[in-house]
Amino acid sequence: MFSFFKKQGSAKTAKDRLTIAIMSDRQNGSAFPFMEQMKAEIIEVVKKYMGVKAIEIKKEVDGDVEALSIDVQLETNA
Amino acid sequence: MGIIIAVISGKGGVGKTTTTANIGLGIALNEKKCVVVDFDIGQRNLDMILGLENRVVYDMVQVMDEEVGLKQALIKSKMSPNLFFLAASQTKDKSVLNSKKILKLVTTLSEEFEFVILDAPAGIETGYEHTIEFADRAIVVVNPEVSSIRDADRAIGILDSKSQRVKDGGEVLKYLIINRIDAKMVQSGEMLSSEDILDILSIPLLGKIPEDRGIIDASNQGKPIILDKNSGAGRAYTRIAARLCGEQVAMEDIEMPESGLMHKIKEMFK
Numbered sequence: 134m135f136s137f138f139k140k141q142g143s144a145k146t147a148k149d150r151l152t153i154a155i156m157s158d159r160q161n162g163s164a165f166p167f168m169e170q171m172k173a174e175i176i177e178v179v180k181k182y183m184g185v186k187a188i189e190i191k192k193e194v195d196g197d198v199e200a201l202s203i204d205v206q207l208e209t210n211a
Numbered sequence: 212m213g214i215i216i217a218v219i220s221g222k223g224g225v226g227k228t229t230t231t232a233n234i235g236l237g238i239a240l241n242e243k244k245c246v247v248v249d250f251d252i253g254q255r256n257l258d259m260i261l262g263l264e265n266r267v268v269y270d271m272v273q274v275m276d277e278e279v280g281l282k283q284a285l286i287k288s289k290m291s292p293n294l295f296f297l298a299a300s301q302t303k304d305k306s307v308l309n310s311k312k313i314l315k316l317v318t319t320l321s322e323e324f325e326f327v328i329l330d331a332p333a334g335i336e337t338g339y340e341h342t343i344e345f346a347d348r349a350i351v352v353v354n355p356e357v358s359s360i361r362d363a364d365r366a367i368g369i370l371d372s373k374s375q376r377v378k379d380g381g382e383v384l385k386y387l388i389i390n391r392i393d394a395k396m397v398q399s400g401e402m403l404s405s406e407d408i409l410d411i412l413s414i415p416l417l418g419k420i421p422e423d424r425g426i427i428d429a430s431n432q433g434k435p436i437i438l439d440k441n442s443g444a445g446r447a448y449t450r451i452a453a454r455l456c457g458e459q460v461a462m463e464d465i466e467m468p469e470s471g472l473m474h475k476i477k478e479m480f481k
Contacts, residue, residue: 142400147357148407154357155364155411168372 160194175203184208213244213321216328216455217346219370221362223333225354226390229426230448231330232260233437234350237452238326239294240437245326246285248316249299250342252307257330258298261288262433272300275312281319290438295324305338314375317345326455334366340373347376348384350417354391355403364412386417388451393422394468404466418451420444421465 172188179185189204218231228251235247248271249257258264269284274297281297288294297320300307320327331342343349349370353363367385374383389405396402405419423444429436437448443465450460 142396142402144397144400144403144407147403148411151357151360151403151411154361158361158365159368 157194160192175205179205213323213325213327215317215321215345215347216326217331217343217349217370218328218352219331219334219339219343219349219363219366220352220359221334221364221366222359223336225352225359226420226426227333227352228256228260228330229430229435230350230352230388230390230420231328232257233435233445233448234452234455235296235326235328236261236288236290236294236435237437237448238328238455239288239291241452241456242293243325243456244293244295244323245328246295246297246320246324247328247330248297248320249330250308250338251330251332252299252338253301253304254332255299255301258296259433260430260435261296262290263288263296263298264433267298270298270300271316272303272307275316281316290435305332305336308338308341310341310344313341314345333362334369335362339366340369343370343383344373344375346370346374346383348386350386350388351412351414352388352390353408353412355389355393355397355405355408357403360403360408360411367412367414385414387412387414388418388420389416390420391422392419392465394466397466398468416462417454418447419462419465420447420451 168190172190176185176188184207185205186208187206191202193200193202218227220227231247235245238245247257249255252272258267263286266286269279271284273279274281274284284297286296288296317327329342329346332338351363351367353359370383371377376383387409389408393402397404405416409416421443423436423442425436425439425442426444429439436442436445439445447465450463453460
C-alpha cells in the first residue's frame with residue numbers, strides 16, 4: 134500500500150552498467166570480418182618456420198590507444 | 212526445405228531447454244511437422260522436459276556417425292503426432308561435434324520437417340559454435356538480469372562470426388525471448404523492462420514469458436507447460452509458437468501486474 138514511498142529500484146543502474154559493459158565487450162571482441170582469414174594467413178607464415186598449436190588475436194582498447202595483440206602458441210616438441 | 216532454428220543463450224540456466232520443448236510442441240500443435248534436437252551433448256535434458264527419457268535408445272551422435280539410421284533414432288511424442296525428438300548423447304562430450312556431420316544431419320532433417328529446432332549448449336560453452344553453424348534463424352533466450360543479457364550479446368557476436376549463412380554473405384535473423392519476467396518487480400523499477408533489454412540487445416522481440424511457478428511442476432511431470440492453458444507461461448509459449456508459424460499475434464503486456472477487483476482483494480489477504 135505504501136509502495137509509493139519505497140526507494141527507487143535498481144533497474145536503471147542495471148541498464149546503465151550493462152550498456153557500458155556491452156559496449157566495451159563489443160569493442161574488445163574479435164569484431165573484424167577478416168579475422169579468420171588473417172589468422173589463417175599468419176598461421177601459414179609462422180608454420181613455414183615452426184609448428185603452431187593455436188593463435189589468438191585480440192583488439193585491445195585502453196583509453197584512446199588501440200592495439201592488436203597476437204598470441205601464437207607453439208607446438209611444444211617442434 | 213524446412214527452416215532450421217537454433218535456440219541459444221549466453222549463460223546456462225535461463226530456460227533455453229524449457230523454451231525449446233515448449234516452442235517445438237507449440238509448433239506441432241499448430242499442425243506443422245517439427246523435430247527438436249538436443250545438441251547439449253553430455254548434458255541431456257530436453258528428453259526429461261518432453262517426458263521422453265524412457266524412450267531414448269539411440270542419440271544424435273550415433274546418427275551422425277552413421278551407427279544407426281535417423282528413423283531409428285527419432286522419437287515420436289505422444290503429445291502431438293507432429294512432434295519428433297532426437298536425443299543428445301549422454302556419454303560423449305561436446306568435442307565430438309564436427310561441421311560436416313552436423314550439416315548432413317540438419318540438412319536431412321530439414322528435408323523431412325517444416326521446423327528443425329536445435330537446443331544449443333550455452334554460448335560460452337564448446338559445442339555452441341557448431342550448433343549455430345547451419346541455422347537459418349536463432350532464438351535468443353534471456354532473463355531480465357545483467358549476466359544473462361551480457362552473455363547473450365557475446366553469443367550473438369559469435370553467431371554473427373561463425374554462421375555459414377553469414378560467411379556466405381547472408382544473415383541469420385535473431386529473435387529475442389525474455390523469460391522469467393516478474394511484473395511487480397518491473398513496475399517497481401527493480402527489474403529491467405523488456406524495453407530496456409531491447410534497447411541494449413537491439414534484436415526484434417519474439418515474446419515475453421512471465422515467471423511461473425508451474426514451470427517446476429511441468430518439468431517434474433515431463434509435460435511442457437504449453438499444455439496448461441491456465442498458466443501465464445504456457446499461454447506466452449502458445450503465442451510465440453503461433454508467431455513462428457506466421458500468425459500475427461499482438462504482444463501481450465505481461466509486465467503489468469494483474470488488475471481487477473478480485474485480484475486486489477486477493478492481494479490484500481496475502
